[in-house]
Amino acid sequence: MNIRILFILAKKPRLQTEETSASCSTHTELAVRDCSWSPEFIQDLLPSAERTALLYHLSYLCLGGFPKLERLIRERALETQMLFGSSEAVLLKCVGTSSNLVTSLFPMLMKAVEKNKPVLAVKYLEKAKSWIDDIIRAVEDMVKRYDEQNRSVASCTSDVFQEKKETEEKLQKHSEEMKSLEEAVKNLQDELKEVSRHMESTQNRIDSVNAELQEHIEKCSRRRHGILRALVPFYAVIQDSKMAPAEEAKTHSLKSQISGLNSDKSSLQRKEWDVNVRLTDLQLKLASSKIQLGVIPSPVHLNDVQQCLSRIMGILIQLKKFWEKVGTTLDSLKKKTFVNEDLIDDLEDMKEELLESVEAAGQYWQRFGSCCLRAQGIFSIQSRDAYKFLQIDPSSLSPAEWQKQRNSIMEKLSNINTVDSPTGAITE
Template sequence: MADTNLAVSQWSPEYVQELSPAAQKIALLYYLSYLCLGKFSKLERIVRSRAVETQTLFGSSDATLMKCVLTSDNLVNTLFPMLVIAVEKKKPTLAVKMLGKAGDWITDIITDVKGLVQRYDSHNTDVSSAASDVIQEKEETNKNKAKQDQELKENEEALGNMTQLWNDKTKEIVEIDQKISSKTKEIQDYVRSITETDRDLGIVAAFVPFIGAIIKSIYDRVKDPDQVAHLKALEAELNVLIAEKTVLKQKQWQLQLQIIDWQMKVARASFERNSIPDPILLDKVQKSLSQIHGILVDVLNFWKDVENRLDSLKQKTFAGEDFLEEFDTFKDNFIDSIQKAKEAWRIFAVSCQQASVIFRLQTKDAYKFLEINPSSLSEEEWERTYKSVKKQLEEIDRPQQRVTSTVGPTHAAQLRQTSTVRPGLE
């Protein structure tokens, strides 16, 4: 025979009330994770999916608990009283039929609860897997960041080297310009020395401003081969310097083109590096998901406890079934057993009602933050929202804060976290 001393006091509203802070923590931790994933689109989708699944599970939890409440009410207010009347009027066949009906109802909700336990178990595995995905993403992000840092460093070094070569060529051009200027002056001085002894050449030098034209005139007029040879030697030296300058200018231009190319590479590497989100944020996401996983274990244990208590209530309900075989002798014992079962189901219904309210509140308001794109927040908005969520998390376990509350931001334009405080369930 089943244990007739079910410890229903453990399923008092105070016991169920532990669900409230747990449910609030889950939503707030999801919110923190979601905020930190603004630039991690892949992980943002994963966390969003897990949060929606949790919200859906909470909705199913509310529905299942309400089914427990309705079933309990039907047993307490309808079936058990009719069962007692059937026994009192000595109708064992009707009593057995009613017990069968009660068995069907109880089996039905036990099946629903078992299914919910399996869904929570599977969901908890998914949340744990999401935490592993975050760890993997963090490792890949760190590798990519290191790679981009190295690439940027190499590109900046190459750009620096090219710039230095360009500066060196510029200095060489300045130096050769000085040599060209000096050689030009040397030629001008020599031409002047020649024209001082030749009146006609002096007139030409006075009216022809370009050194090339003067030299051509001198070649046409000067008869002294030594003067011609010296002048040609000076001209050749000047032409060498000009040729060297031309080569240097070409090299300088090629370096300039390479500098432009490396500048683009540095800009691209810098952009790609800056586009990689800070992996430090993933530490917070990982910790949040791990905490959610731990809390979901508690919620899963709650549902396993519901399942166990349903089994116990089922056994209590049928504790007096054997009395029907000796109907007249144990009629009073059977009625007493049903009255005890009735009280147990009544207390169970009250607790389920309390838990249903908690799950319903979280399902309704706690996940409105999913309507916001975290990457659209300005730095100030992000910081304000993050601090607000953290503050609510810190306040959950304070004695004066042991209340059921809704969690969620206001309209996206305001982007603030709000909390609707409701009286504690007595």
């Protein structure tokens, strides 16, 4: 019957001799060493995962005062945290599948081959194929999710750039508005001083003309009625006394001057009030503009956020490549395990080759599962502990605490080393 067999068909027969056994062992060891799934394959996982969380933390820290961006970074960070959690779950699935193949299915398959039971062997092979296809689909889904997350972070980066642009424009607009208001306030203050100066001058002239009129009336009164009559208010004198034409003309002239000056004074008072009203309005607008300018956060840290997000995008691309390589490795293991062969009813002629193939395949899958377990531990730590900073509102931090956190993040970023760091390296 036709079937895809879950083995590598060895070229040499499996002979029960010490020499052949040693040769087979050497062949299997070389095959395992040649497997692309090696510790170096996950060497960058830990530093990449650590950097991702730290860069999110730095971005989040720099967004105090930008509620919209703070929310977006929080969302992207939580999505990445959940993505790491899903990565852990898929790697555990890889570990579980590898373990089940090596410890359960392969031994049963070997017994079926040894006992010449092709139907049972077919059943086990199809079961293995189902398991492998299942984890391949899960890995393919992870590749898509990392790609989607990368696009999401790219969109967030674009939002940060736009917010930075709008904030700078807003700052410039408010600065220009404040400058314009300050100039307008100064102009009105100068105008008010000029009006006050004119009012003072007009009042002095009024006082002067009033004094002249009083003196004129008194002179007329003394001449016509004597010194006692001068004690009577001048308006009574004007009403009761008949003046000479020249005296009356001067009196009329002085009164006209006073009337005109009072009219000018009233006009100046109205103007003074109008200027005061406009000045008060502008001063309130200027005060409001200063308050608003103080509320507008400085965009200086948005450059850091943008750079952090760009680096996160690069790391997500690396992690996507990691999952693509997981998929490639799985496909390679599948091809090394499933070969188009005819499994005849009588297994005697190929029994030794099939048994040797099962043993070799088991070595590959055991190696794959071991490395998946290490990678799973990395994603587990990051998804569980690395995003606790999201519980703190960055705008609530004092300047000293803010700087302390920033220094701590930068120190951690500087200490991450892909190869030499004991935390970054994953050894046998």
